[in-house]
Amino acid sequence: MDSIEIHDTMSGTPIKLHNKNIKIYLCGVTTYDDTHIGHARTIIVFDVLRRYLEDMGRHTTMVQNFTDIDDKIIQRAEAEGVDALELSFSYIERYHQDFDRLNVKRADMYPQATTHIQDIIDIISKLIELKHAYVAKSGVYYMVESFSEYGILSKKNIKELRSGTRIDPKEDKHDTVDFALWKRTDSKPHWESPWGAGRPGWHIECSAMSLKHLGETFDIHGGGRDLIFPHHENEIAQTEACTKLPLARVWMHVGMVTISGQKMSKSLGNIKTTRNILDEWGPNTLRLFCLSGHYQKPIDYTEELLVESLDLWRRTESCYYTLEQTASRHDKVVCDEFDQALSSNLNTHKAIIVLGNITKEVGEMASKGRLNPDTASVLYGKLARIIEIFGLKISRPLDARQIQNYTVQRDSLRQNGEYKQADIIRNELNAKNIELLDYKNGTVWVCHEHIQKR
RNA sequence: GGUGAGGUGGCAGAACGGUUAUGCGUGGGCCUGCAAAGCCUAUACAAGAGGGUUCGACUCCCUUCCUCACCUCCA
Structure with a gap:
């Protein structure tokens, strides 16, 4: 394109x-x-x-x-x-x-x-x-x-x-x-x-x-x-x-950002500062929120729309780590639908739907145990590029290897039926914003951005 | 009053002259040791109102009503 x-x-x-x-x-x-x-x-x-x-x-x-x-x-x-x-x-x-x-x-x-x-x-x-x-x-x-x-x-x-x-x-x-x-x-x-x-x-x-x-x-x-x-x-x-x-x-x-249909402006006193939203929701959610509508049209500020954006971001994180840990290659791949959306008057709304579809596709395949390294590589490449163009940023853990070790350790505990021990590990990781996704074919760990809201 | 953008299912919000938008919500189920996340399935058969064009309109044209923005500083 x-x-x-x-x-x-x-x-x-x-x-x-x-x-x-x-x-x-x-x-x-x-x-x-x-x-x-x-x-x-x-x-x-x-x-x-x-x-x-x-x-x-x-x-x-x-x-x-x-x-x-x-x-x-x-x-x-x-x-x-x-x-x-x-x-x-x-x-x-x-x-x-x-x-x-x-x-x-x-x-x-x-x-x-x-x-x-x-x-x-x-x-x-x-x-x-x-x-x-x-x-x-x-x-x-x-x-x-x-x-x-x-x-x-x-x-x-x-x-x-x-x-x-x-x-x-x-x-x-x-x-x-x-x-x-x-x-x-x-x-x-x-x-x-x-x-x-x-x-x-x-x-x-x-x-x-x-x-x-x-x-x-x-x-x-x-x-x-x-x-x-x-x-x-x-x-x-x-x-x-x-x-x-x-x-x-x-x-x-x-277009303007409105609050209950009215333009956000100083004189009306209905301002939400960037800093404030950033503190509460973090950069990625705010970016997705701002890109969720077509840029020429107004976006109405509501907590619900921010929640939706946050949910999409959470799915994106899970999807990203799932693909990363399954893929055999990690290079960027062009996604035609996404490019079609952006090249026709920067339709980020449509482009975001493409992002949503990828997370759905991956969720579907992963949950059915059908995600193989080749498919994952292609999807990873597409997702990574979308994330880059949208200016999103995946959070990284301090020590990925250690998390990987814990994940393996927990798996063997589970296989031996030592669930209490396994759950202790899971809880410890959860406390550090690391989520474990137990798919049919194995466990994927996800590092989530720490977000104040929710 | 002028100019511009709109009025779509419970809500938010797209595309398109004839096919399911999508997301949220809601009902049921699946996966799991339990969770989390996810998956499956069901649910809205909608287009401000009135005309017209067309084989066929949410999509084009006309009329009308309503909303928002700009016309003062504003991203």
Whole structure:
């Protein structure tokens, strides 16, 4: 399988990705708080996309930004009496802790707005020069009217947007739909610019950083659905006004995580943090949860869905160890159904069913004593590859040989009818998250991930 | 109001113009020294409502009702 197509928000159609090197810009987070599972979902989806592309032999370049200066960060810092940039820094650290635990591959680069101030100033200057932006008292604004394609991504028209907007008296922009590129201010933090001290507006950092690190046109620009407007629309206006070229070949947007049908958001106070879920359910369950639905659709957060994901993970662990201990070869094998699912718009929902089917198939054969080393080898190869692409991680025991010895020892005790002794060994292993599966043809040991829930 | 996505069996949630999605749940059974895990089997014959196209629609078209998201910060 060497082709993959992804649904493009701009055209509303699937688009094939042809390039050998796929350049991806993912809009990351604003660093004023811990991430929640909505963020995690988007990032996990892109992680799987990347892993899959790389498995196909493509090269990927992934750039994911941190918006580390913004009004919210400043507000939060003031409330806590700390420095805004230090606050950002600490949340970036926490971000990495969480997503390393989630086994998300690090992006090739994590550019930050505050380390690209000169690039931001440069692109604003160019926009002013090209008459797409103007300088006002309170700062520099983008002139939306000047960009004829404005609204092309979000399918909005300027007139309607105008009727809906409120005028902030602090802003002296010419048109209510115009948005800030540079906000003039003397309060900290601020940077010097040709238009006085201030800080960048939201949106412009992504234009500056994607242009700098990925070039004028790259393959995929992505993020959560809620970024379509205004964030991505404004990025298009900014970048394309400068380059006259399409910013991205494909716009890929991930659906929201909802709670009882409503979007998870700060204002509603229905947040589940990544860290919290990770502590309770572990990385693998959370990943399967995030991949359980099609990425374009919302996923409703429920404990039941997490339990289902956990059950699947438990079956996957058992299946993996069963195959590993039966197989004669341990190399990766392509699974067509799985690839078909992922290559058509990254249908992880379908791909997860393939995973479920493998566990079922193995369970069936093992329970009937029909699993032979050859079959096991093929299935092992498929499973191992799926686990890799999904970014799951099988837990490993400290001393596999010792467990193997105990298992053999217990077997002989059982054969001699010394069940009490045998059960002591089993209980000891169970206490260490080692489960013994007594199949017809023998016993397989499984090392389970320690998970707080259940 | 505009734009986009939806409304499927007890619940969650797919694909597809004509064949069992799948998972959970529920009933019964099997395997086992006992467990655990697993297996077998049964169970839903479902498509918001109303029209139309078709030999045939859950799937296409029209109408209508409802839900969600975005239109202000948001992954």
